[in-house]
Amino acid sequence: MRESHIMKIHYGTALAAVGLVAVHILMRMADGYAESLEFANVVANYQFLPYAGLLEIMLILLSVHGFNGLRVILLELRQGPSYEKAVSYGCVAAMIGLIAYGTRTIVMVNVGMI
Amino acid sequence: MEPRDENREGLGGMANPGRYGIERVAYWLMRLSGLGLLAYFIGHIYETSSILRGEAGWDELLELTSTPELHIMLVIVIGMCVFHTVNGIRVMLGHGGVGVGRPTRPDYPYPPASQNARHKIAIYSAIVLAAIAMVYGSTVLFGV
Numbered sequence: 001m002r003e004s005h006i007m008k009i010h011y012g013t014a015l016a017a018v019g020l021v022a023v024h025i026l027m028r029m030a031d032g033y034a035e036s037l038e039f040a041n042v043v044a045n046y047q048f049l050p051y052a053g054l055l056e057i058m059l060i061l062l063s064v065h066g067f068n069g070l071r072v073i074l075l076e077l078r079q080g081p082s083y084e085k086a087v088s089y090g091c092v093a094a095m096i097g098l099i100a101y102g103t104r105t106i107v108m109v110n111v112g113m114i
Numbered sequence: 115m116e117p118r119d120e121n122r123e124g125l126g127g128m129a130n131p132g133r134y135g136i137e138r139v140a141y142w143l144m145r146l147s148g149l150g151l152l153a154y155f156i157g158h159i160y161e162t163s164s165i166l167r168g169e170a171g172w173d174e175l176l177e178l179t180s181t182p183e184l185h186i187m188l189v190i191v192i193g194m195c196v197f198h199t200v201n202g203i204r205v206m207l208g209h210g211g212v213g214v215g216r217p218t219r220p221d222y223p224y225p226p227a228s229q230n231a232r233h234k235i236a237i238y239s240a241i242v243l244a245a246i247a248m249v250y251g252s253t254v255l256f257g258v
Contacts, residue, residue, distance in 0.1 A: 014202055073145050078122075101160075113166075
């Protein structure tokens with residue numbers, strides 16, 4: 001993929017994530033910080049499908065943005081065909097791993113497997 | 115050392131915020147805050163997975179993360195998040211040609227048009243907004 005396309009994805013994921021993270025933080029503030037973190041409250045959040053969907057979208061957006069950002073920083077430090085390929089594939093693998101791990105939590109709590 | 119690597123400063127060169135003014139500081143803070151936020155994000159995904167261990171596991175995690183040290187870390191995360199967002203929007207606008215000035219004839223000493231007062235103000239604003247958010251975050255987390 002061309003770097004210009006990757007940067008558009010980087011900026012797009014950033015802008016979308018800003019809005020969703022704001023909603024995520026406001027959910028914590030609305031009920032009071034400590035109360036919102038109580039077990040029953042958190043489980044109810046996960047089992048409310050629209051909010052679980054928001055968490056999943058946020059997980060994907062932030063993982064894509066975060067690991068692409070890491071890739072950019074690592075490519076600024078050093079260049080070379082094999083190094084660039086290793087960094088790019090490494091970041092994609094880490095991104096997929098984190099999304100899979102986070103999705104597992106969201107799905108399992110959403111369907112009541114706790 | 116290979117001749118092509120003679121001028122490569124590597125990590126030390128990238129991390130040196132002392133040269134090139136506030137733009138270099140913003141560049142450095144952007145990368146530092148990005149790495150910090152990614153580390154926090156990975157930790158956050160891991161810590162929230164403890165809900166799968168039931169109420170006891172979740173309460174154990176809450177107890178573990180409710181220490182003053184971890185609240186201070188959260189306040190730093192809030193600051194990094196606000197700086198990264200505001201400075202990121204500045205960078206995006208700059209890449210889109212917003213606020214970089216009109217093209218002019220390059221005259222000595224060739225001041226870069228993109229490093230103008232508007233962008234400097236935006237960088238300082240990002241730092242001030244991050245500081246304000248950190249103060250607000252402290253009042254919420256420490257209940258001051």
